[in-house]
Amino acid sequence: MSEGVNPSASELATCIRRGSLSIPDVTEKYLTRLEKRDGDLNAFVTVLEEEARERAQTAEAELTNGAKLGPLHGVPIAIKDLFDFKTGAPNTFGSKPFEDFVPEQNATYVDRLLEAGAIIVGKTNTPEFGHKGVTDNLVIGPTSTPFDLNHNAGGSSGGSAAAVAAGIVPLAQGGDSGGSIRIPASCCGVYGFNPTYRRVAQEIRPDAFLSHTPFLQIGPISRTVEDAALMLDVMTGPHPRDPLSMPDDGADFVTATRQSISGLKIAYSPDLDVFPIDTRVQSVVDEAVRAFETAGATVEEVKIGIEQSHRELADLWIRQNWMTYHSTLEGFKSDGIDLLGDYREDLTPALVDHLEDTADLSIREYKRDEHARTQVYDAIQDVFEEYDLIVTPTIAVPPVKNHTGSDEQTVGPTEINGESVDPLIGWCLTFPFNFTGHPAASIPAGLSDGLPIGMQIVGDRFADETVFAASGAFERIKPWADTYSMIDC
Template sequence: MNRAQGSTGSPQALSDDLAYATAAELAMRIRRRELSPVEVVDAAIARIEARNPSVNAFVHLGLDDARTQARLTERAVVAGEDLGPLHGVPSALKDLFDFKPGWPASLGGIRALENNVVNGYCAFCERMEHRGGAVLLGKTNSSLMGFRGTCDNYLFGASRNPFDLTKNTGGSSGGSAAAVADGLLPIAEGSDAGGSIRIPSAWCGVYGYKPSFGRVPFLASPNAFGNADSPFLFEGPITRTVEDAAIALDVLAGYDARDPFSLTGPAPDFTAATRRSIRGLRIAYSPDLDVFPIDRGIADVVGEAVRAFEEAGAHVEEVTLGITRSQRELSDVWSRLYMLLNLQALDDMKRRGTDLLGDHRADFPPEYLYWVEQAERMSGLDFFRDQAVRTEVHHALRGVLDDHDLLVTPTLACPPVDNTGDGNTLGPSVINGEPVDPLIGWCLTYFVNFTGHPAASVPAGLSDGLPVGMQIIGRRDADVDVLAASATFERLRPWHRSYEICAERPLGPQELAS
């Protein structure tokens, strides 16, 4: 196959050439035989080896598997076989409840699970490889059990923000967002129980998409039905462009009988939605979801960014939702319900012979153990009381979306926080003088995990040189509206020049030596 025109032929030179190429561009050039999957994967590996030491995005590299898969995808190109939409494009899994046979699964950096292997597939891995033709390079860093909005753990440490290496990436899919922002690959997996796709996308200046509940199957075991009783769980893409996310959704979406909540019937054409006009759409704008204190820099950036929709011919109206509970009450409900799902997973491991909370309790940070104790005290009635609060949030969102096509908010209430270096980086405890839960209370994202609505975080701009995310929420199952609005915003307020900050940052001696 022909090498890229103008390339010197070395993996490092090609790595620099392709670092910020989109998944759509790479797939097209592979189909045209301008690039081979082998050289694309080798170029991505060269960039990871050069830059990952500074950002700590990847915690496992499956390079032998990746190179084997790249050779197989190259043979398919040469043989003229039907190719998937992402054929030969590098991607990555998250190291949480996200599995590929033979690869380690530490469930977010639990030290006792450093060498744990789950010989099964998550939906992202199975469909990206088998339907899409993508090549998975490894697994990215996450927070322990996904139970916080930052990305840090005792086993692997914090992921570092490519815009400022002293700052955290956000979590729990922080390694994936850092890898995409730093040009290590164009697309990576996120999973989302309280904002874990959208939170790191906001802090790392990339695009994160959480689909409608049931749109992308979630393969859970042993309790597939727990995905409805806990905050809704999702898998989705983290990318640099809306088009790349839409292509991934075209691959990922669709019915799967293993998920009892998987949507039946044909999925919409997500890529086509990115070319659709939003003229005439009714867009609600909430600067704070009624109850969140918002950092002034964040508020200013998002308040200006939302005007882009008016320029596109949409009608924008500031709204209140009618939320009556405090943000601390609501974040506590999320923490209790999500911890119940965690406890189920830990209990299943205990029955299989690994008692993490008994024999390895020191692997868990004190904030996590606090919520273990709170959840263990819950009665059945307490559980249903929390579900009633969750229903209140659903009714409030539904009330706005009955009269509007979309709801726009800040993604997060604060800018990226400093990494602490102790494996236990937290978010802020106070914003604008108001106490918030440092685990999740500064995230305007978990509302739609209560409800199942589709939502995206779009790079809205910079505040003091750091990315700010804007959240776009759609009606249930109306993913195409969220994608259309996201793509319109990208055309009117393109954010791609911001990655020059990441690309041009100086590399330290460790990276230069590699």
């Protein structure tokens, strides 16, 4: 495998099984790429170099000895540096007080990836506790999109998306509570899939019910639709320690990527009714959505029926998301780590501000927000009464520029088309679907001035296979693989 060659994870797995590629050689190639390319990107917080080499040797021996192999046997991957624990690997949460924290057990889905034979080469960068739609923190700074190093990779799974786009790994895991898989997928020109709520089980402690709102989910980031389906096939499924995990429904995501979408009805919303959209994004997505008609589907522009303004939606997300942060902080405090008490000066100022603003929310206010979230859910479900899919831009702007000063961090835009927006999340058309738990993907729709633009494909609850089918059809008609020639070397 030469430096300029970037096989998909599916191709790698097949070649490894056939014996035409050596797992140690493959691992070394990707570690070399990581060393060569990540200095500019800043995608990795921790590199598990020696562990990856040892695991590659073991995986090669298992192959030689005829052991039962998992679907990702010998394939290098990366995992996020948030709540995606890997035993013995440092996990910072993008937070300075946790620079030396090392978890003692794996996350459920990390266990499943390892059982499938994947080789984890490192942990990828994220904003502090994933609190915003760009990746920048006080631990190692911003992560860039490989398409332009002056622009951010998006967040919060920015390190994972940048690593995949740059060919450092063919697959990476991400987490999504407001668009954190889809936003960086859009900014880095890769494919990101956020599955139906709790299709991927999570063993969260001390609060097993922590992420019921917003809907935090785990999913894949890849260069191809099939690779994302392969990774999700591995991670999906219930777990007895996750009281909210959905039962196995027999979905086959890889097979779904090859299905026809002829006859499907697609509702196209250029702005989710209420979001201002940059004209560069609008023109790319307006053209890209027509590919579904080529594939035999019908596309109709619709109104979703959302009653709140984009500012009200963003405020709602912040309040609901920060409620989970307060629960997380209580968990840390019970372990002797009082972040707001002892480490306030080491935290991102915006994070502290929002924690303080939401500290005294009453249960009555909380339930009032649940009513508002229900209104969003009902509006979206009304669309699915008539249509099979909803398509929107993923985010309202092209990738934002990295902040270069030492006194501030990168955030999203404060204004689009002369209209004020919330810089943490208000420019992202992703988070309303975290309120509702629908499966949603971001797919590369095209480029504007050399920067990637993403298109969001949303399915009805539990209809993940339909999203994969539409994604596969779009990829066949408008492939984006050639865009990586701009950044591959």
